[in-house]
Amino acid sequence: MSRLYRFARPVLFALDPERAHALSLEALKRGLFKRHDLPLDARLRVDVAGLHFPNPLGLAAGYDKNAEAPDALLRLGFGFVEIGTVTPQPQEGNERPRIFRLAESFAVINRLGFNNEGHADVAERLEGRRRRGGIVGVNIGANKDTSDRIGDYVAGIHRFLPLSSYLTVNISSPNTPGLRDLQKGSALDELLEHAVAARDGAAAIQAEDRRPLFVKVAPDLSRAEIEAIAETALRRKVDGLIVSNTTLSRQGVEGRRFADETGGLSGRPLFSRSTYALAAFRRALGPDFPLIGAGGVESARTALGKMEAGADLVQLYTSLIYGGPELPIRVLKGMIRYLDKTGSDSIRQIRDTKVDEILARDPPLGWEVQRA
Numbered sequence: 001m002s003r004l005y006r007f008a009r010p011v012l013f014a015l016d017p018e019r020a021h022a023l024s025l026e027a028l029k030r031g032l033f034k035r036h037d038l039p040l041d042a043r044l045r046v047d048v049a050g051l052h053f054p055n056p057l058g059l060a061a062g063y064d065k066n067a068e069a070p071d072a073l074l075r076l077g078f079g080f081v082e083i084g085t086v087t088p089q090p091q092e093g094n095e096r097p098r099i100f101r102l103a104e105s106f107a108v109i110n111r112l113g114f115n116n117e118g119h120a121d122v123a124e125r126l127e128g129r130r131r132r133g134g135i136v137g138v139n140i141g142a143n144k145d146t147s148d149r150i151g152d153y154v155a156g157i158h159r160f161l162p163l164s165s166y167l168t169v170n171i172s173s174p175n176t177p178g179l180r181d182l183q184k185g186s187a188l189d190e191l192l193e194h195a196v197a198a199r200d201g202a203a204a205i206q207a208e209d210r211r212p213l214f215v216k217v218a219p220d221l222s223r224a225e226i227e228a229i230a231e232t233a234l235r236r237k238v239d240g241l242i243v244s245n246t247t248l249s250r251q252g253v254e255g256r257r258f259a260d261e262t263g264g265l266s267g268r269p270l271f272s273r274s275t276y277a278l279a280a281f282r283r284a285l286g287p288d289f290p291l292i293g294a295g296g297v298e299s300a301r302t303a304l305g306k307m308e309a310g311a312d313l314v315q316l317y318t319s320l321i322y323g324g325p326e327l328p329i330r331v332l333k334g335m336i337r338y339l340d341k342t343g344s345d346s347i348r349q350i351r352d353t354k355v356d357e358i359l360a361r362d363p364p365l366g367w368e369v370q371r372a
Contacts, residue, residue: 041336044335055078057332059081061085074134084141087119094111094112100258110263138164141173171183192215267322297319
């Protein structure tokens with residue numbers, strides 16, 4: 001942990017979590033946290049969906065909702081950064097307080113509700129960095145009060161296709177009523193049909209390259225639901241899935257302060273549930289479909305665990321709160337030590353090596369009864 005963050009963390013943790021988050025983002029924008037000794041190792045490079053990632057570690061959506069500091073975040077060592085979730089119109093989100101630290105569990109519960117500044121302001125910021133390097137994805141969502149959720153996603157695709165490295169359709173936040181219903185049956189099929197058509201149409205009209213289109217799903221899915229989503233994703237030819245968003249389960253934090261707050265749980269307690277879901281998706285989708293593993297990544301070991309479960313890339317967010325801005329460098333250095341120890345030529349060699357082992361274990365508590 002950097003000396004500056006070691007000093008700042010008690011101060012930040014004494015503040016309301018949302019205020020502390022805003023201050024950490026401001027510190028990044030002002031350059032107070034800078035990259036040190038960034039590991040550059042060709043063995044960490046990963047090619048996914050036509051994109052060339054310098055390393056497989058990304059920052060998940062939610063930290064930089066409004067594209068205020070994507071380049072500063074890339075300089076921390078991330079191989080890619082995902083901004084958002086962004087909705088067509090600005091919205092305040094749910095009432096405060098709406099973020100709760102479960103520090104003893106290295107976890108967070110949030111019920112933010114897609115608070116963001118809207119397409120226009122975020123697009124203006126991304127336009128300002130358009131010719132810079134680095135992989136920056138845009139996570140898009142629907143406004144809470146919209147009468148046309150599919151239309152909101154289509155609008156996001158058209159607005160951000162020329163400004164992003166990839167697009168993520170977020171249908172798995174538990175904090176927008178009814179949003180997770182879009183993961184199911186004909187609703188998912190219709191959404192993906194329109195999303196893929198919008199992406200292809202926008203690329204042709206705007207004379208832009210065809211951007212990868214990912215879909216972010218929940219961990220609170222049964223095996224039957226996972227298989228149905230996998231079938232639809234393959235048929236509609238999306239470019240990958242992000243597994244997963246936050247969970248409605250409270251397994252691992254029972255009895256803790258704030259555990260009864262409504263919202264999605266992220267951080268260390270999510271690792272087992274999200275990794276099991278990841279392995280189940282890899283089994284259902286086969287070896288060629290890109291998967292990004294998220295949920296409980298806090299170290300090189302947990303990042304490698306996601307890859308063993310089927311992930312091509314991994315993302316973290318909550319652990320950055322507890323580990324500080326040098327966490328990405330520590331994770332990457334740990335990955336390099338693993339490659340040195342095993343004599344591996346590429347980090348990709350670990351992928352899928354424990355899918356069968358993970359699925360042979362007892363599933364997380366409530367797996368077949370928990371519903372998104």
